[in-house]
Amino acid sequence: GKLTIHTTQQGAELGDLFGIFFEDLNHAADGGLYAELVRNRSFEFDPIDHRDFHALTAWEKVERGGGRAELSIEDSQPMNVRNKHYAVVAIHEAGDGVGIMNMGFNTGIPVRAGENYRFSFYARRDESLNEPVRIAIESKTGIVHGEAVVVVDSAEWKRYEAEMTADETNFSSRLTIVTGGTGKLYVDMVSLFPVLTYQGRTNGLREDIATLLAELKPKFMRFPGGCLVHDGSLNPDDRNSMYRWKNTIGPVEQRPSRRNNWSYNQTLGLGYYEYFLFCEDIGAKPIPILPGGYDPHHKRIVPIDELGPWIDDALDLIEFANGDPSTEWGSIRAELGHPEPFGLEYIGIGNEEVGEPFFERYTYFHRAIKAKYPAMKIINSSGPFAAGGEYERGWQSARENGSDLVDEHYYQSPEWFLANFDRYDGFKADEPKVFLGEYASWGNTYYNALAEASFMIGLERNAHAVGLACYAPMLCNVDYVNWKPDLIWFNNHEVFGTANYYVQKLFMHHQGDRLLRIEASGFEEPLSVETKPINGAIELGTDASSVLYSNVKIVNNDTGEERTFADWTAELSDTEEARQEGKAKRFERLCETAWSNYTLHMSAKRTGGPRGFVVAFGQ
Ligand code: AHR
Numbered sequence: 057g058k059l060t061i062h063t064t065q066q067g068a069e070l071g072d073l074f075g076i077f078f079e080d081l082n083h084a085a086d087g088g089l090y091a092e093l094v095r096n097r098s099f100e101f102d103p104i105d106h107r108d109f110h111a112l113t114a115w116e117k118v119e120r121g122g123g124r125a126e127l128s129i130e131d132s133q134p135m136n137v138r139n140k141h142y143a144v145v146a147i148h149e150a151g152d153g154v155g156i157m158n159m160g161f162n163t164g165i166p167v168r169a170g171e172n173y174r175f176s177f178y179a180r181r182d183e184s185l186n187e188p189v190r191i192a193i194e195s196k197t198g199i200v201h202g203e204a205v206v207v208v209d210s211a212e213w214k215r216y217e218a219e220m221t222a223d224e225t226n227f228s229s230r231l232t233i234v235t236g237g238t239g240k241l242y243v244d245m246v247s248l249f250p251v252l253t254y255q256g257r258t259n260g261l262r263e264d265i266a267t268l269l270a271e272l273k274p275k276f277m278r279f280p281g282g283c284l285v286h287d288g289s290l291n292p293d294d295r296n297s298m299y300r301w302k303n304t305i306g307p308v309e310q311r312p313s314r315r316n317n318w319s320y321n322q323t324l325g326l327g328y329y330e331y332f333l334f335c336e337d338i339g340a341k342p343i344p345i346l347p348g349g350y351d352p353h354h355k356r357i358v359p360i361d362e363l364g365p366w367i368d369d370a371l372d373l374i375e376f377a378n379g380d381p382s383t384e385w386g387s388i389r390a391e392l393g394h395p396e397p398f399g400l401e402y403i404g405i406g407n408e409e410v411g412e413p414f415f416e417r418y419t420y421f422h423r424a425i426k427a428k429y430p431a432m433k434i435i436n437s438s439g440p441f442a443a444g445g446e447y448e449r450g451w452q453s454a455r456e457n458g459s460d461l462v463d464e465h466y467y468q469s470p471e472w473f474l475a476n477f478d479r480y481d482g483f484k485a486d487e488p489k490v491f492l493g494e495y496a497s498w499g500n501t502y503y504n505a506l507a508e509a510s511f512m513i514g515l516e517r518n519a520h521a522v523g524l525a526c527y528a529p530m531l532c533n534v535d536y537v538n539w540k541p542d543l544i545w546f547n548n549h550e551v552f553g554t555a556n557y558y559v560q561k562l563f564m565h566h567q568g569d570r571l572l573r574i575e576a577s578g579f580e581e582p583l584s585v586e587t588k589p590i591n592g593a594i595e596l597g598t599d600a601s602s603v604l605y606s607n608v609k610i611v612n613n614d615t616g617e618e619r620t621f622a623d624w625t626a627e628l629s630d631t632e633e634a635r636q637e638g639k640a641k642r643f644e645r646l647c648e649t650a651w652s653n654y655t656l657h658m659s660a661k662r663t664g665g666p667r668g669f670v671v672a673f674g675q
Contacts, residue, residue: 067571079282123151155234185239406437470507483521494528
């Protein structure tokens with residue numbers, strides 16, 4: 057058979073097609089990408105977050121060498137009104153170290169020999185207590201891996217900082233804060249970060265997880281959710297509030313921690329400024345999603361005449377991201393350390409909304425944003441796929457308002473993805489574009505990854521209609537699973553990408569700029585070849601037995617030369633090894649295998665079921 061790529065006959069641009077979606081579910085932020093090692097650092101955990109939570113969750117009292125103390129939570133003299141609770145250690149009998157201990161996430165606080173850790177806390181003391189405070193990273197049995205001494209010298213709240221170097225690797229450590237003497241020690245906002253964060257930022261991100269995300273080379277990142285955007289009350293000062301971005305910037309101790317609708321507490325330490333910075337660091341365009349004044353889960357609705365502050369949130373966010381430092385919100389960004397704009401191009405209103413109250417309110421957002429920022433691309437919302445009619449309502453609203461994109465979500469079987477390879481074939485170029493803001497087949501097997509790859513080819517070759525697409529959810533802590541499958545799994549010290557991750561990576565690394573016309577001829581049974589004009593992919597059809605789909609993805613072959621399929625077809629067989637080996641590492645190695653003039657990026661097979669291969673090759 058022969059495959060001809062016409063590099064001069066170009067179709068739609070692929071633009072920002074493939075990106076990532078971040079939502080803080082599965083402890084994706086706290087206990088995940090956000091590098092903070094202390095769990096419940098500001099004693100704000102509450103039963104409203106999760107029925108088992110309380111202000112001392114993840115904390116224990118320490119009484120050593122005959123010491124005796126009471127540990128309690130107070131809120132009468134808080135360090136600020138948004139962070140009300142603090143711990144009080146009332147030491148009655150001095151011993152050999154009395155105080156508190158944090159257990160961290162997962163199995164504990166992970167430290168590595170030779171690495172530095174930055175401790176900080178807010179503290180005050182009463183007059184009688186004047187012994188120094190000893191900070192330590194310890195094993196479960198009390199072996200000290202690193203320590204520091206802090207002199208708390210005031211009866212007023214004050215911030216103290218210390219650095220420790222771990223002398224051993226231990227992924228189940230504890231952080232202890234103890235003192236001698238008698239009297240009261242007041243403690244709040246206890247923090248421990250590895251000095252080594254992604255790009256070395258303070259209040260930064262976990263190096264390993266952030267690196268895995270950066271290695272995808274996503275064109276964009278959608279954040280901060282998901283359902284956590286719109287699930288909540290209408291009052292921004294309420295800890296059960298919807299996700300209001302203004303609560304997430306500035307000093308971390310001023311950010312109110314919040315009930316995350318995935319049944320845990322969200323510190324908001326990873327907030328909008330950090331999201332923008334991370335997008336910039338990894339070269340992804342930021343796509344923030346704002347609540348549209350409507351909580352579809354609890355039917356909380358902002359009255360139209362009170363929508364002003366919600367619309368201001370959208371306008372102020374655009375100014376925060378793009379405004380000159382002379383503007384109100386641009387100056388706040390500059391004060392935070394980023395005078396240059398973040399270059400925001402897209403903004404989403406609503407997530408997976410169903411119901412008229414949303415669509416009624418969307419129009420107000422849309423008009424206000426376009427009036428002030430005509431070039432801003434606005435993403436409208438549509439309900440989850442199961443509610444077919446609701447999808448239609450989202451598209452109707454998008455057409456009426458002139459939305460730039462419509463956010464579609466679906467989680468389906470791999471067979472659904474294979475069968476719906478052509479879902480967007482009939483979509484028109486002059487309509488709002490598709491933002492496939494969440495999708496995944498149900499599983500993390502090779503087969504799932506392959507089905508998604510097949511579907512992604514359908515997205516690519518319909519780039520005239522599909523503007524953006526991102527797999528979801530992205531991150532999952534193995535000990536705090538709200539949802540699966542997920543693209544990337546981690547614990548407190550390891551992270552790995554699934555087969556689905558490597559498919560995403562392949563498509564992101566080989567997206568290309570434009571679709572090209574491809575011709576195929578001379579292929580023999582059992583492979584029948586269906587050519588699609590003006591596209592970047594060929595679908596190699598089916599035979600009656602086991603081959604359901606085989607997809608060849610061709611990207612960026614713009615040398616102008618004619619390439620022949622015969623050159624490499626002999627070697628493009630499914631490998632037994634790929635079928636047998638169930639581990640992502642093996643998959644990664646396959647991705648690197650060089651073949652002939654091209655690079656084979658993925659190969660997978662399932663005996664007796666659908667099989668296929670996905671190949672991307674460049675120059
Ligand atoms: O991705 C997980 C959840 O699925 C998202 O929060 C929500 O938008 C969808 O229902």
